[in-house]
Amino acid sequence: MRTHSTHTITLLGIFGALIILQAYVPMVGYIRLFPAWPAISTxxxxxxxxxxxxDVPGGATMGLLWGVVSLIKAYTAPGDPMTLLLFQNPVIAIVPRVLVGVVAAVVFNHVFKSRRSGRLTTVKLSLAGICGALTNTALVILLTWLFFAQRASSVVPGADAGNLGLVLAGAFAINAVAEAAMAAVVTPVLGQALLVVQKRRRAK
Structure with missing residues (x-):
C-alpha cells in the first residue's frame, strides 16, 4: 500500500512539473499559429x-492544476485577446480542464475495464485521448456561450446571442482537430509504455 502511494505521489509530481514546464516554456505547451487567436495546446x-x-483522482488533480495555471497566465501573461477575455473567468479556465482528466480516466479505466492489454487497449487509449481533448474544446465553447451570450460581440465581433456557439465552434475547429489528432496518436504511444512500467513496478 505504501509503495503504491509513493508511486502515485511520484507520478503526480512528475505530471505536475510537466504541466508547469509546458505552460511557461514558449511553443511547448501552447503552439501559436495565429497571433490574435488561442494557441493549440499540448x-x-x-x-x-x-x-x-x-484514474479519476489523478486526472482531475492534474486537470485542476492546468486550470489554475491557465487562470494565472490569463491574468499575468495573456498571449492573445481571447485568452485575456475568456480564461480570466475561473469557471471557463478550470472546469473544462478538470473534466479532461476525468473523461480520459473514465473512458480508459471504466469502459471494458477488464481489458488492459492488447489491441483493445490501444483503441481505448486513442479514444480516451480524443474524448479528453474534445471535452476541453466543447466545454470552453459551451461555458463561453453561457457567460457571454448577452455580450457576444465582445468575444467575436459581429456575433450575437443566437449564433455565438456556432461562431466559436467554427473558430475553434482548427484547435479541436489538431488537439484531438495529437491525443489520438500520442496517448497510445506514451500510454502503452507508461502502463508497462507501471505494471512492472506494481509487480515488484
Missing amino acids: IHLTVILAGVLL
Whole structure:
C-alpha cells in the first residue's frame, strides 16, 4: 500500500512539473499559429495520461492544476485577446480542464475495464485521448456561450446571442482537430509504455 502511494505521489509530481514546464516554456505547451487567436495546446496530453495511469483522482488533480495555471497566465501573461477575455473567468479556465482528466480516466479505466492489454487497449487509449481533448474544446465553447451570450460581440465581433456557439465552434475547429489528432496518436504511444512500467513496478 505504501509503495503504491509513493508511486502515485511520484507520478503526480512528475505530471505536475510537466504541466508547469509546458505552460511557461514558449511553443511547448501552447503552439501559436495565429497571433490574435488561442494557441493549440499540448498540455491536455499530460492531463489525459495522468487520467489513464492514475484514474479519476489523478486526472482531475492534474486537470485542476492546468486550470489554475491557465487562470494565472490569463491574468499575468495573456498571449492573445481571447485568452485575456475568456480564461480570466475561473469557471471557463478550470472546469473544462478538470473534466479532461476525468473523461480520459473514465473512458480508459471504466469502459471494458477488464481489458488492459492488447489491441483493445490501444483503441481505448486513442479514444480516451480524443474524448479528453474534445471535452476541453466543447466545454470552453459551451461555458463561453453561457457567460457571454448577452455580450457576444465582445468575444467575436459581429456575433450575437443566437449564433455565438456556432461562431466559436467554427473558430475553434482548427484547435479541436489538431488537439484531438495529437491525443489520438500520442496517448497510445506514451500510454502503452507508461502502463508497462507501471505494471512492472506494481509487480515488484
